Amino acid sequence: MVPIMEKPLELIIEALLFASSKPLSVQEIHRCLPDVPAPDIRAALTGLQTTYDAMERSFCLKEVAEGYQIRTRSAYAPYVLRMLRSSPSRLSRAALETLAIIAYKQPIIRQEIEQFRGVDAGGILRTLLEKDLIRIMGRKTIPGRPLIYGTTKKFLEVFDLKDLESLPKLKELKDFGSGDEAAVHLPEEDGQVERSKENETRSGPEEQGLPFPKDREGPTA
């Protein structure tokens, strides 16, 4: 159909639709295949639609407002929904940060957590408690007797950690090259390595003074 292409147009468009996170319009497909005129793309889309209908498979090609999308047929929705509901959920960035503070600084009270992040943590703590990632370890014997938070067994499971001790320590995080990215981080494009490796410290256990309420470096539980 089109000389430069090695694969049939219908299948190329199928691959594009398959791998796309959103519906693709004819123009968007045309942008990927500039040598193919829009009418040909439209014809191929109709062709795919007919093919899928004839194949009687679980998916079909839907034309929605923004373009074309491969979707599962509605008859399969109950199964798909069951699968999607049981698929792993994600944590927001704020929740992840709060979880990180608790993991590294436990036992910790809400006020200390909020000092780290500078914002209210109430809602996030509830979410993390609900997801069974943190637990209430007790109350601190200071005015107000605030709740003390720590991580759960489920937390270890989620992060595939044997124990709390396996959490990398601050110093180890530094060794991963966080601060010195220019010297250590590899260029993604070619296989060349920066030569300035000696900048990276592989030195002894020097303590670094960090502005923490507590002078602990890692989990002690």
Next chain:
Amino acid sequence: MVPIMEKPLELIIEALLFASSKPLSVQEIHRCLPDVPAPDIRAALTGLQTTYDAMERSFCLKEVAEGYQIRTRSAYAPYVLRMLRSSPSRLSRAALETLAIIAYKQPIIRQEIEQFRGVDAGGILRTLLEKDLIRIMGRKTIPGRPLIYGTTKKFLEVFDLKDLESLPKLKELKDFGSGDEAAVHLPEEDGQVERSKENETRSGPEEQGLPFPKDREGPTA
């Protein structure tokens, strides 16, 4: 086959696979379809594989990371990449080599990784952790309690591997020589390396030996 289902099992599973961005294991499918015995699910998956190959479409069903995933065929990569407007994600040669060391020698600590390549690995470990290709498995019970590294499920997913067993076999050391094998002075050590590799992949993280004879002074010592 199963009375309660209104749709053929193959098509239901196809719908699940089509709606999932992650590989689905037989157990995960079974969780969505509790009335269907696992062998039936496995048979349906094989059936789908055969069907897709026969249909000669732009996608196929692959067994990766102990699960099943529908993927586009590699012939369509140039078009898909243009659609995603991304250059393919690349790993530097150094990162690939480090990943290979970890894949074959896991569980392994940073010092051992560095012995293999003769250079610092901090920045690369960070990159690999960031890309979720390696994970922290625990700490070794030796002075300094260093972190132990291993590969992730994502690693299997990215490199099209069913499981760790399906890693390509390592070449024998002696096969690298150019002929004169009588000159090899490493007979007893040779066996030791093979054996220690066996131990490493099967035993717990705590008790494996160093990949090198301890008395040898490595280039990085």
Next chain:
Amino acid sequence: MDYEVKLEIFEGPLDLLLHLIHKNEVDIFDIPISTITEQYLAYLEMMKALNMSVAGDFLVMASTLVHIKSKMLLPCSDEEGEEEDPRNEITRPLLEYMRIKEVAQEFSEREILGRDVFPRQDVSWYDAEPETEGPSLDISLFQLIDAFRRIIEKSQSGAMMLTFRHERWSIKEKARLILSLLKERKEMLFDEIFSEDREVPEFIVTFLALLELVHIGVVKVFQASCHTSDIRLVANFEVDGTEELGEDLTL
């Protein structure tokens, strides 16, 4: 005269050694140590001449090579009288490294997800609320570590300063105030105890005082089932004994 110098970049001493071995087309099991050492040192010199920094790892290998070279000149034998080839010290790591390089090459030739093959994307056309107790979470440990690092960096950069000011209100004082109010009235509304407070820290101190009083059991708190209804505070002590109670507060 200008020369264009194109230097190959080596990832480490082993990488450079391997390059020299291939370039000289010599057997890895029979390395001509003096030739290789010479070339290795020459390369380091060239790097220095070009003002490239030479990593410590390269220098360690240089001394290892020189050491092997000197050992080769004085053949020594171990206890069993068998000659140990000094070159083994570099042969073995080189072989291991070659092996790794080879599988790394094999890795790069596989059908890599995101480069050669592509999966389906997360479906957007279903609005599936995840179950509250989802079986798992989709986060890696690295994300967690990274989140923590961000916080540390934020706090180090001074973007988040902790300030401590002189405490102008004490919980003990506020507790006494609440008790004296309750002594007069037996019962009051939650909002009323804050009526004199002017600043947020003062509110907090008053609240902490109330919590403490509730905790030790001298004040009881009631609220009708509706969340928006008033909270009532009721004295739970003999009106006469309040002075001592106030003193007993272990604050």
